[in-house]
Amino acid sequence: MTSRSGLDAHLVISRGGGFTLDAALKIEAGDTVALLGPNGAGKSTAVGGLAGLIPLDDGRIALGDRALDDPARGVFVSPEDRRIGVVFQDYVLFPHLTVMDNIAFGLRSRNVRRRDAHRRAAEWVERLGLGDLAGRKPPALSGGQAQRVALARALIGEPELLLLDEPLAALDASTRVELRRTLADHLGQFPGPRLLITHEPTEAFLLADQIHVIEGGAIMQMGTAEDIRLRPRSRYIADLAGSNLIVGTASRGTVGTGTVDLQVGDTYIAGPVLATIHPRAISLHLHRPEGSPRNTWETTVARIEHYGDRVRVQTGAPLPLTAEITPNAERALQLRERSAVWVSIKATEIGVEAA
Amino acid sequence: MIAVSEPARARAVVGFAAVLVVTGCAGSGNQSTVLVSAAASLTDAFVEIEAAFEEANPGVDVVLNLGGSSALREQILGGAPADVFASANPSNMAQVREAGEVDGEPRVFIRNRLQIAVPAGNPAGVTGPADLAREELLIGLCAEAVPCGEFGRQALANAGVSAAVDTREPDVRALLTKIGAGELDAGIVYVTDVASSVGEVDGVDIADADNVVAEYPIAVLTGAPNRDGATDFVEFVLSDEGRAILVKHGFESP
Amino acid sequence: MTGLRKRRVSRPPLVLVALAVLGLAVFVVPLLGLLARTPWRDLPALLTGEIVADALRLSMVSSLAATALSAVVGVPLAWVLARVEFPGRSIVRGLVLLPLVIPPVVGGAALLFALGRRGLIGEPLNQATGLVLPFSTWGVVLAVTFVAMPFLVITVEGALRNLDSRYEGAAATLGAKRWTVLRRVTFPMIAPSLVAGLVLTWARALGEFGATITFAGNLPGRTQTLPLAVFVALESDRDTAVALSLLMVAISLAVLVALRGRWWRSL
Numbered sequence: 001m002t003s004r005s006g007l008d009a010h011l012v013i014s015r016g017g018g019f020t021l022d023a024a025l026k027i028e029a030g031d032t033v034a035l036l037g038p039n040g041a042g043k044s045t046a047v048g049g050l051a052g053l054i055p056l057d058d059g060r061i062a063l064g065d066r067a068l069d070d071p072a073r074g075v076f077v078s079p080e081d082r083r084i085g086v087v088f089q090d091y092v093l094f095p096h097l098t099v100m101d102n103i104a105f106g107l108r109s110r111n112v113r114r115r116d117a118h119r120r121a122a123e124w125v126e127r128l129g130l131g132d133l134a135g136r137k138p139p140a141l142s143g144g145q146a147q148r149v150a151l152a153r154a155l156i157g158e159p160e161l162l163l164l165d166e167p168l169a170a171l172d173a174s175t176r177v178e179l180r181r182t183l184a185d186h187l188g189q190f191p192g193p194r195l196l197i198t199h200e201p202t203e204a205f206l207l208a209d210q211i212h213v214i215e216g217g218a219i220m221q222m223g224t225a226e227d228i229r230l231r232p233r234s235r236y237i238a239d240l241a242g243s244n245l246i247v248g249t250a251s252r253g254t255v256g257t258g259t260v261d262l263q264v265g266d267t268y269i270a271g272p273v274l275a276t277i278h279p280r281a282i283s284l285h286l287h288r289p290e291g292s293p294r295n296t297w298e299t300t301v302a303r304i305e306h307y308g309d310r311v312r313v314q315t316g317a318p319l320p321l322t323a324e325i326t327p328n329a330e331r332a333l334q335l336r337e338r339s340a341v342w343v344s345i346k347a348t349e350i351g352v353e354a355a
Numbered sequence: 356m357i358a359v360s361e362p363a364r365a366r367a368v369v370g371f372a373a374v375l376v377v378t379g380c381a382g383s384g385n386q387s388t389v390l391v392s393a394a395a396s397l398t399d400a401f402v403e404i405e406a407a408f409e410e411a412n413p414g415v416d417v418v419l420n421l422g423g424s425s426a427l428r429e430q431i432l433g434g435a436p437a438d439v440f441a442s443a444n445p446s447n448m449a450q451v452r453e454a455g456e457v458d459g460e461p462r463v464f465i466r467n468r469l470q471i472a473v474p475a476g477n478p479a480g481v482t483g484p485a486d487l488a489r490e491e492l493l494i495g496l497c498a499e500a501v502p503c504g505e506f507g508r509q510a511l512a513n514a515g516v517s518a519a520v521d522t523r524e525p526d527v528r529a530l531l532t533k534i535g536a537g538e539l540d541a542g543i544v545y546v547t548d549v550a551s552s553v554g555e556v557d558g559v560d561i562a563d564a565d566n567v568v569a570e571y572p573i574a575v576l577t578g579a580p581n582r583d584g585a586t587d588f589v590e591f592v593l594s595d596e597g598r599a600i601l602v603k604h605g606f607e608s609p
Numbered sequence: 610m611t612g613l614r615k616r617r618v619s620r621p622p623l624v625l626v627a628l629a630v631l632g633l634a635v636f637v638v639p640l641l642g643l644l645a646r647t648p649w650r651d652l653p654a655l656l657t658g659e660i661v662a663d664a665l666r667l668s669m670v671s672s673l674a675a676t677a678l679s680a681v682v683g684v685p686l687a688w689v690l691a692r693v694e695f696p697g698r699s700i701v702r703g704l705v706l707l708p709l710v711i712p713p714v715v716g717g718a719a720l721l722f723a724l725g726r727r728g729l730i731g732e733p734l735n736q737a738t739g740l741v742l743p744f745s746t747w748g749v750v751l752a753v754t755f756v757a758m759p760f761l762v763i764t765v766e767g768a769l770r771n772l773d774s775r776y777e778g779a780a781a782t783l784g785a786k787r788w789t790v791l792r793r794v795t796f797p798m799i800a801p802s803l804v805a806g807l808v809l810t811w812a813r814a815l816g817e818f819g820a821t822i823t824f825a826g827n828l829p830g831r832t833q834t835l836p837l838a839v840f841v842a843l844e845s846d847r848d849t850a851v852a853l854s855l856l857m858v859a860i861s862l863a864v865l866v867a868l869r870g871r872w873w874r875s876l
Contacts, residue, residue: 080784080785092778094779094780094794095798105793109780109793157783429844500841523828524826525840529823533721533743537725537726538743
């Protein structure tokens, strides 16, 4: 079942200015893959290629046992016949149609009778809590409401693949956390393969099972959040995705991680959280440090990696972290794998947000 | 205006440009300009008269403003500057005169007759005014406000013909152009117009009994900026030399 | 300090205002001239004459027909120019704009050479079907379309170019076929520009003179539209000419004022 309805794609698209996207993507049904990369990396081109809005120059797209695009064999299924649900960046809701008509658009386009289309759209309106907004037009919606309408519009046609292009980028920080949770719920209910496009490592780590890091049109690394975070394959990935992200539970200025209790600056937040520690915020010492840092423990060096003028040191139990130090500091500390080392982090250097 | 044939227009423009150039160095010479508003049917003859007059009067530049007589009348009544008005019928001249714009008495300087113009070779086989009633032909007349329209209607009435008119062109030259292009099968114009377009149109005579003789009056205008030049020009048109040029173009002496 | 600056900013430079007033005068003074010459007492009688009724009817029929014809062929032309890349597209765009800058009389003459009875296409057309376009109401529609359609094409093309193509892409991913996309997304989204373009086209069509009289001639009831009637009347019956002119100004002004909201927004 899973392999039959999965996505198997190798996208090759050349664009002006010498840019070429050349990326392989394999997503099983029920899995979420994040395509993580900076602006201009080719993420939206990938969405266009998968959705059929930009034809491939080479490569192949197969969804289940259907070939959607295969230039070598002259196969091209046009977008309207692909059954791919897309939540576009900025949502791209039709401004001249009501929420109800936006959601019903896919059914109406596939010749479902108006009354039936509206009945099924009404179900989605209810399910997403948009009840009062059915008659409104998109310009009158908040970012979160628009996101839900976009989701409903993409999902109502029961697509075989769900593409989400920066679904949270249009939202302000205060609503992002809540909407990320809603999004996670909806992703969980969608049975097919899902592809999340994002430039935010946090989103990728929280929403995806697998992360593909894309840069300059090519996939630089793929793996789980843990793989990427702990073993970035390039300095670029380290910068992009190399922050320490720790899931825990907050209560009165402490984040419990199961092993270590981290003291954090935010004393109000409570419940499940994601703690972020930048590698450069972690200090390493040969002896137990004195002074203010309250987060201090002894551990061993698990790995040392060199990226030019930076050294990334991965520490071991009780809380594996990645620290970044200078080559001078490395020499001074005489670090080598399995050597003992003290870790210290200032409470104020730990970012906490609700997960 | 629409009526001006291309070479004439070019010459008029050149003349106008010359005025500007000459005005620019007015201190050195005694160049003067005579602005002549003349009926479109006079185009070819007046272009030649202009050249002859300028040769006989060095230092005088004639600028022709050619158009339908009624349009010229409106320009004059509207206050446009002109020295001489040569109309293709007495009625337009009379209106200008009633408005007090004519200096002295208008003088008939030439006559013209009507003729049916057909495209060269006469493809529709038009033999006389009676053919203008044939519905299947494309028939053009001048608009009734211009002399050739007024006279054309009279001639048709004289012949007892109710013409199947397809268009009333704003002036005789526009009508002649469309006949010459073969877009119209026949139209009533002046003998002089047919004579000026040999090769493009043929003429079919209208019986003398039905024909209308158009009298062309000319006059110096009250508001003439150059009265002396205007008087000289009118005298030249009425002179033997002027008449000879007009007759050469198919007009009849009064 | 801020109060002072505010006061200074709120008073526009005198030179600009003076020139602006002069600019407005260019439009307003001729209208005043027209109003001054209007024979108000005889106006009802003048406007109910047969010539006026014929010309008004013909103007309405031909301008609306030209607008409809422009919509049928001009909108697809605008779409192709905006969305299809082909060699020589800028040349084609130039050709579309040409009628805006050449004298309408030249356009009329060109139409005559092309579609007249002896014209390039007109002659074979005439021999095959017996159809004669000049001196017919269809000729008027054609001449008027030639002059007026560019307004629709450039307005709609601009709107299509400004329309984010992602909306159409989104519609396609939702299963909409090309026609459905056009009908339910593209056209509704450019509707304000479409309306503005149609109004401009219609207004230009209503005022067309040069191409019409050159190509279609001048016959009351068949080809004499309001502007032609004004032109002819100016030389024979000035009161009627003034009345007709006033009628045209009133119609145009009414439509432009009624639609000014949409007009401004999309241009």
